[in-house]
Amino acid sequence: xxxxxxxxxxxxxxxxxxxxxxxxxxxxxxxxxxxxxxxxxxxxxxxxxxxxxxxxxxxxxxxxxxxxxxxxxxxxxxxxxxxxxxxxxxxxxxxxxxxxxxxxxxxxxxxxxxxxxxxxxxxxxxxxxxxxxxxxxxxxxxxxxxxxxxxxxxxxxxxxxxxxxxxxxxxxxxxxxxxxxxxx
Numbered sequence: 680x681x682x683x684x685x686x687x688x689x690x691x692x693x694x695x696x697x698x699x700x701x702x703x704x705x706x707x708x709x710x711x712x713x714x715x716x717x718x719x720x721x722x723x724x725x726x727x728x729x730x731x732x733x734x735x736x737x738x739x740x741x742x743x744x745x746x747x748x749x750x751x752x753x754x755x756x757x758x759x760x761x762x763x764x765x766x767x768x769x770x771x772x773x774x775x776x777x778x779x780x781x782x783x784x785x786x787x788x789x790x791x792x793x794x795x796x797x798x799x800x801x802x803x804x805x806x807x808x809x810x811x812x813x814x815x816x817x818x819x820x821x822x823x824x825x826x827x828x829x830x831x832x833x834x835x836x837x838x839x840x841x842x843x844x845x846x847x848x849x850x851x852x853x854x855x856x857x858x859x860x861x862x863x
Contacts, residue, residue: 696709700838700841702838711808711810712809713841714807714808714816715804715807715836716805716822716823717804717833717835717836718803718804718832718833719833721831723830730830737830738829741826741829744825747809747818749807751804753801753803753804754801754802755801757799758793758799758800760790760793764791767786767787771783771784804844
């Protein structure tokens with residue numbers, strides 16, 4: 680007789696080993712803490728070749744100093760330009776000059792194109808785990824400092840960033856906007 684299989688859950692939370700997200704860390708069921716740094720994007724390819732080379736050499740040297748497991752994660756975050764669009768509409772309403780109105784209308788049209796095409800910001804994260812929270816914070820400080828020497832700006836990952844990374848991972852980069860499901 681075959682062994683009876685356990686009933687699988689339909690809820691993601693039941694099979695993810697995550698207990699909580701707090702204090703800029705994911706806390707797992709086995710008491711590991713996952714945290715990291717968020718890197719402010721910078722297009723180095725618009726810089727002069729010497730500066731590009733210095734940044735790339737700095738990054739190579741920085742990577743060689745990391746002596747622990749880490750993940751480099753790229754995640755897309757939807758861009759919300761609704762406030763900007765409202766400001767442009769108010770500016771358009773208060774402007775009488777035909778030339779300035781034309782420029783504002785062009786900006787509004789470009790903004791509407793962004794909205795229609797679901798434009799996203801690409802964000803970059805270094806993440807790592809350990810059971811020792813103090814060691815993790817030491818790594819965060821070291822990583823922020825190391826990236827600064829490469830000409831990049833980084834900061835401690837936030838709870839919202841961690842949720843975004845998980846949502847991107849679990850939903851293939853698609854944002855979910857589920858409503859409340861009511862039993863019938």
